[in-house]
Amino acid sequence: MISSIRLKKIVKKYTPEGFTLCINNLELSNNHIHVVAGSNGSGKSTLLRVISLLDSPDKGRIMFDNECVSPEQNGQKRLRKKIGFVMQNPYLFNMNVFENVAIGLKIRKYKRAETVSRVKKILVDFKIDHLSNQNAHKLSSGEVQKVAIAQILVWEPKVILLDEPTANIDAQSTLSIEKIIKQIHKTLDSLIIITTHSLDQAYRISSNTISLREGKVFN
Amino acid sequence: MNYIIDGLKEALKIIFTMDKEFISIVGVSLRTSFIAILLAGIFGIPLGTWVGIGKFRGRGFMATILNTLVSLPTVVVGLTFYSLLSRRGPLGELGILFTPAAMIIGQFVLALPLVAAFSMGGVRNLGDRPFIAARLLGAGTLRSSILFFKEARFIVMTSMIAGFGRVFSEVGVSMMLGGNIRFYTRNITTSIALESSRGAFSLGIALGIILLMIAFVINLTLYYFQSK
Numbered sequence: 036m037i038s039s040i041r042l043k044k045i046v047k048k049y050t051p052e053g054f055t056l057c058i059n060n061l062e063l064s065n066n067h068i069h070v071v072a073g074s075n076g077s078g079k080s081t082l083l084r085v086i087s088l089l090d091s092p093d094k095g096r097i098m099f100d101n102e103c104v105s106p107e108q109n110g111q112k113r114l115r116k117k118i119g120f121v122m123q124n125p126y127l128f129n130m131n132v133f134e135n136v137a138i139g140l141k142i143r144k145y146k147r148a149e150t151v152s153r154v155k156k157i158l159v160d161f162k163i164d165h166l167s168n169q170n171a172h173k174l175s176s177g178e179v180q181k182v183a184i185a186q187i188l189v190w191e192p193k194v195i196l197l198d199e200p201t202a203n204i205d206a207q208s209t210l211s212i213e214k215i216i217k218q219i220h221k222t223l224d225s226l227i228i229i230t231t232h233s234l235d236q237a238y239r240i241s242s243n244t245i246s247l248r249e250g251k252v253f254n
Numbered sequence: 255m256n257y258i259i260d261g262l263k264e265a266l267k268i269i270f271t272m273d274k275e276f277i278s279i280v281g282v283s284l285r286t287s288f289i290a291i292l293l294a295g296i297f298g299i300p301l302g303t304w305v306g307i308g309k310f311r312g313r314g315f316m317a318t319i320l321n322t323l324v325s326l327p328t329v330v331v332g333l334t335f336y337s338l339l340s341r342r343g344p345l346g347e348l349g350i351l352f353t354p355a356a357m358i359i360g361q362f363v364l365a366l367p368l369v370a371a372f373s374m375g376g377v378r379n380l381g382d383r384p385f386i387a388a389r390l391l392g393a394g395t396l397r398s399s400i401l402f403f404k405e406a407r408f409i410v411m412t413s414m415i416a417g418f419g420r421v422f423s424e425v426g427v428s429m430m431l432g433g434n435i436r437f438y439t440r441n442i443t444t445s446i447a448l449e450s451s452r453g454a455f456s457l458g459i460a461l462g463i464i465l466l467m468i469a470f471v472i473n474l475t476l477y478y479f480q481s482k
Contacts, residue, residue, distance in 0.1 A: 089389065116392040126387040129405055138401075139391045186391070 037099050037117060037193040037226055039064045040086060045095035047085055056081045056250040058095070063243075065226040068216065070241035072231060078250040079230035080123060083196045086228065087120040099194075116143065119192030123199050125183030127171035132163065132182050135171045139190040157189045160215060162208075176203040184212060188219060195219070197229045201236065213240050257455065264456030265463060275437070276457065280464055283441040286354050286432075287422045290361035294369045294421075295414050301366075302373025302413070303406075307382050320374060323367030328360075328426030335360050336430045352433035357441070360427035365417035372416050376409030408479070415476050419469065 040063045047056040056078045063069050071079050084090040086097065088104065088111045097104045099114055127135050133154055140150040158164040161181050166174065171182060180203050187195065201209040217240060220227050231237055237244050246253040268276050305316045337343050339351040350356045384405040388398035403410065425443040432439030434448060442461045449458040
């Protein structure tokens with residue numbers, strides 16, 4: 036279990052003249068579902084990329100509980116296996132939906148029977164079991180989003196990062212995914228961070244809202 | 255007109271009776287081309303991928319070099335390796351001039367830039383998203399690379415087939431480095447050149463038919479996998 040993430044003096048710059056993410060001190064715990072709200076270009080996705088260890092910060096350090104991760108340190112591979120990150124435009128592999136959702140479990144060496152039962156269950160929960168044998172490259176953008184979220188939640192990550200997870204999904208599906216996220220937070224005790232444009236969504240699911248503006252946390 | 259029809263009849267007879275010389279010629283072509291394209295794939299696909307999605311200084315220049323080398327004339331490759339492998343050349347001691355090994359080296363050099371350039375173009379369109387997606391699912395570098403190349407399988411296949419087409423149908427390298435030795439280095443294209451220069455069209459036509467049929471089967475296979 037990862038019960039808290041702390042970002043200390045994080046600086047991430049993509050281009051010399053471009054946008055800079057600059058976070059002095061931010062602590063996130065698994066007691067809440069954290070929603071990061073902000074306009075386009077405010078640094079929401081960059082923040083998630085840094086927390087997911089996909090990108091290393093130029094400066095500063097991230098603490099996962101008491102374990103420190105800084106750009107100079109190794110040992111990120113083990114931590115990365117505990118973090119599930121759904122990007123804004125997720126990529127699904129050129130294989131059927133079932134196989135796509137099962138990849139994360141295969142990587143974690145789950146047994147075949149358990150893999151099958153977990154995948155079947157989550158496909159039903161997400162109401163996409165009818166797409167099980169369909170090639171993922173033939174799905175609509177809303178279906179892609181659902182499969183991508185299922186692909187992560189199926190292996191029950193300790194940290195769940197969702198970058199605008201319901202951006203391409205209809206209202207009814209949005210509510211059902213929000214319900215699943217809340218349920219997972221309750222049952223798994225995972226640390227969940229979601230970015231969104233929608234303040235309504237922030238109010239519905241968040242117990243801690245973080246505002247980002249021009250790369251800085253804004254109160 | 256008659257000699258063409260007679261040639262065609264004789265060609266079909268050669269094919270159906272499985273003439274010994276005909277089998278040897280086709281065998282040499284297939285053997286050398288397959289080995290050359292396999293080697294070109296082993297080196298060319300990673301090279302093309304690196305230039306296609308790698309982030310390093312001079313990437314554009316490398317891409318231009320690869321694209322330029324795609325149209326490398328076969329006789330230039332033949333001549334270069336002839337001078338290197340001939341007795342007086344720096345690699346003369348190897349004693350492989352006029353052997354299938356020399357043909358394979360020349361064909362490998364011909365196919366390498368083509369395979370790399372095709373991979374580069376395809377992989378550039380695909381981008382690094384499959385690799386990142388695999389990383390986000392917790393895969394290490396090796397597993398992410400395997401998943402990436404699984405995604406790029408059509409690109410890989412197309413590159414290999416394009417390269418195979420190039421080496422299977424070339425004549426310059428085979429003639430200069432293989433020497434067109436009967437039952438040893440004589441392949442389909444050098445044989446067609448020889449037979450037609452002697453006015454013996456039947457074997458040339460038979461080999462031409464086989465050349466076309468193999469190209470057709472390979473493209474059909476590619477189409478089958480792409481439509482799956």
